[in-house]
Amino acid sequence: MAPITWQLGTVGTIRDETPTVRSFTLALPGWSGHRPGQHVDLRLTAEDGYSVERSYSIASEPERSGEVDITVERIDGGEVSPFLHEVVVPGDRLEIRGPIGGYFVWEAALGGPLLLVAGGSGVVPLMAMARHRARSGMSIPARLLFSSRTSDEIIYRDELDQLAAASDGFDVIHTLTREQPLGWTGFTRRIDEAMLADALEPLGSATRAYACGPTALVEVVANGLVRLGLPPDRIRTERFGPTGT
Amino acid sequence: MDERPMDVRLAEMRDDPAIDLVLDGSAVGGMLGAIFGSDVTGMPGECASCHTVSLMGTMRVYLRGPGTVIRCPACSQVVLRIAETPRGSMIDLRGIAFVRIEHPS
Numbered sequence: 001m002a003p004i005t006w007q008l009g010t011v012g013t014i015r016d017e018t019p020t021v022r023s024f025t026l027a028l029p030g031w032s033g034h035r036p037g038q039h040v041d042l043r044l045t046a047e048d049g050y051s052v053e054r055s056y057s058i059a060s061e062p063e064r065s066g067e068v069d070i071t072v073e074r075i076d077g078g079e080v081s082p083f084l085h086e087v088v089v090p091g092d093r094l095e096i097r098g099p100i101g102g103y104f105v106w107e108a109a110l111g112g113p114l115l116l117v118a119g120g121s122g123v124v125p126l127m128a129m130a131r132h133r134a135r136s137g138m139s140i141p142a143r144l145l146f147s148s149r150t151s152d153e154i155i156y157r158d159e160l161d162q163l164a165a166a167s168d169g170f171d172v173i174h175t176l177t178r179e180q181p182l183g184w185t186g187f188t189r190r191i192d193e194a195m196l197a198d199a200l201e202p203l204g205s206a207t208r209a210y211a212c213g214p215t216a217l218v219e220v221v222a223n224g225l226v227r228l229g230l231p232p233d234r235i236r237t238e239r240f241g242p243t244g245t
Numbered sequence: 246m247d248e249r250p251m252d253v254r255l256a257e258m259r260d261d262p263a264i265d266l267v268l269d270g271s272a273v274g275g276m277l278g279a280i281f282g283s284d285v286t287g288m289p290g291e292c293a294s295c296h297t298v299s300l301m302g303t304m305r306v307y308l309r310g311p312g313t314v315i316r317c318p319a320c321s322q323v324v325l326r327i328a329e330t331p332r333g334s335m336i337d338l339r340g341i342a343f344v345r346i347e348h349p350s
Binding site: 039 | 267268269270274279284285286287288300301331
């Protein structure tokens, strides 16, 4: 296995996903490729040698070579995410290490059905899986159960609509926990076992499940899916703590 | 375009709220990779206390405090402690019986 070494990535496109979430394309000439679900470490170093590292999930599919997208939520009072949001501009170079992760990964060759469960920016590594699934051309049955606070905070909303509209076996179930627009017909509460049962039912007991989000949400999902009869070794989790910075 | 040097811009961003909830071993995959020489998050490790073998990526990780503490997901005993200091890294391995680093097939 190759050692994990730091390399310089050049910031390309910066795209707003929501008022507080941005995606950054990083050009990485020496990139060895990644598996959907993996992350990179990003290191910032000041002139006095002070440095800080954060992990960010890769949002892009591995079919794109030589670059990755990361999607970063701005955390007020954070040390890295405000810098990325307010200071970094295209052409800046950032130290990147990765790809990292051999557990929370899914590739089309693993097959499905696939249940993806996300809270907020926990959708990012699951988006890499959904994009990879779409690019693979295999109509693997897959559902994303996605909890956001408000409709304005739904990350990748338009692209998720497009993926679901392709009618190739992918659909999205939204729940909005804080505020719903007029005429909202989706769920309006935090993810619970009844909601998981609804999401899982059409996929069946051979489903592979991936849950990513705040620690509390991931605990609910992992425990709920086990009670619904999914074998623990088919449930993979990635907790990112109370917020992630 | 912000024309100021990166280090000046960076120096403005220093404060960080503490993070104290449990994370998965994947969260410190880069740090573990630097210690073990390759990505071990998908590799098995055995807790020296209860002898449960778990993938390193499923271990429980606590980032609060001066170092990183990694605990067994089965018995919650400490398997690894890692402290990064300006002079180097201190790695306490007493809690882990083995890590198997598998070669790609």
